[in-house]
Amino acid sequence: MKIFSLLLLLLSLSSLAHSLTSPSDLSALKSFKSAIKPSSIPPWSCLASWNFSVDPCALPRRTSFSCGLLCNPAATRITQLTLDPAGYSGTLSPLLSRLTQLTVLDLADNSFSGLIPSAISSLSNLQILILRSNSFTGAIPPSISNLKSLESLDLSHNSLAGNLPKSLVFLSALRRLDLSFNRLTGSIPKLPPNLLELALKRNSLSGYLEKSSFLESTQLEVIELSENSLAGTSPAWFFLLPSVQQINLANNSLTRVEISPAAATGSDLVAVDLGFNRIEGNVPVNFASYPALSALSLRYNRLRGTIPLEFSQMKTMKRLYLDGNFLTGKPPAEFFFGGDPVSGSLGDNCLQGCPQSSHLCAPSQKPNAVCKEAYGSGRGKGKPMT
Template sequence: MVQTKWSWPVTSSKLQASTIALGSHVVDADKESLLWTFPTWGSEAPFLHILVTSPSYIVSLDLRNNNFIGFLPQKINLLHCLRILMLSSNQLEGSIPPALHSCLKLRRIGLNTSQLMGSIPSTIGNMSSLEVLNLEFNNLTGPFPFVIFNITSLAVIALIQNHISRTLPMNLCSHCPNLQGLYLYDKEFNGRLSSLMNYCKQLSLLSLSYNKFGGSIPEGFGSLEKLEDLYLGGNSLTVKTKKLNREVSN
């Protein structure tokens, strides 16, 4: 039987155990050999201990808005049935474990508002069911892996306030036809915006402000019927057509 133990020190004794979700039912630790413990080691350094003896039972892990410090465990790849991973608003350090790609059933990844560093693993592109990738407000660096844009199920990509650079692929909309929100505000993305943006039929929010985009604003934006919020300020874009009848927000 596979076992793994994670230890995360926290700076507050308050721990919202109710936010730990285990799929559609709560697993009985005695019957399923799944144990979550929350001992306190001193008043200033309580620890969270997670002992997983049957990792296949965990479908959703939600530990948002606690004050955990430390690193994402490499053995997270044991959670083969994990569909939702929400660890935002903590103080996690280090890099995103490449082993995360073994969680092929992941649909939502929320690692935003922490202190993660390093590059975004290209192996995330293997998660064919991924719908939400939220990595904003970290210290991630390097180019954004193009292969992630090949995940057709992606609905939201959020990278605000990192140090990520890249051009947007010209065929973005054909590869991500279900894209609803693209949050790239205050990044180092550059190049020209695709003239094929009209194929992003589900897009409702596009935030590209304060990047290094140049050229003209594509006419395709004007035909996006579900587009409600368009932020393009702080770039070197120009408007060369009167067909764009939507407001460009700064």
């Protein structure tokens, strides 16, 4: 009987030892939930199961703390806070900073609002921070640079404003940065050195593409800068970044593009989108020197002249969009009669002899009157009207 009682006592102590969440973590969780509007917590959601009469890290979990967080193997510290997209609304409690062992904070696809608290910068072990698709406002806290372990930062689809913090460059572990669909302004600062993916789509960024911003980001593979207000020239060095594979600069205010064939033979560049800008001059023939390029869009710019024959000789080219310009002459026959036809569009230009039966020639070419006006003798060197 004594042995049986002793076993029960040992089991009880063992259970307590493995289900005692750190008091600081417990207070942080309580503060986090109390900052969320109760009316926005559905009865079936993760937060609805957070019942603080039970220890958050206790195992096995049944009806309390059934989802939304993970604890370390010792069952004393919270390591992940990942909420379901249940439409939670409210603000973020500054006491989140007490979750010092947190490696993942993911609150995506909810309705959190207010400022991103600078206290988040105290989460020194954080590797993934995802606040995508909420209603956060204000500036990105410059102190976010204190997150030295951060590998992925996604603040996209919010209402963040102000300039990009110059302190971003100090996020030396960062591999993925997505700040798309916000209201950010100003120019692009110097970027983190180990970045692989950069997404800043649909903001209000302005200024020029400066080499100093990208100089140390030698591992960049994907650059998404579309739907901003970037101006000036898209420089040759930009397309020769050592690891770049995809570049999207569509829907900006660029007026010129420089492409150098030098060193392009070793490039991994696969896709380039420069559509819907204000680029003038001839179609940049040097794109043909990029050995892996398979998708190119220069649609709806102010390009003139003929389509380079070299484009039709590219074995890698699969998608080519040159529609919406003022291109003249006859398109290369290889586009229509080759063994591996190209998809895309050459429509809405001033081309002659573009077969109407080909999908490449849709939509139809500009009216002759528009083309004559664009290339009128009084405009000098055939420059289209702008």
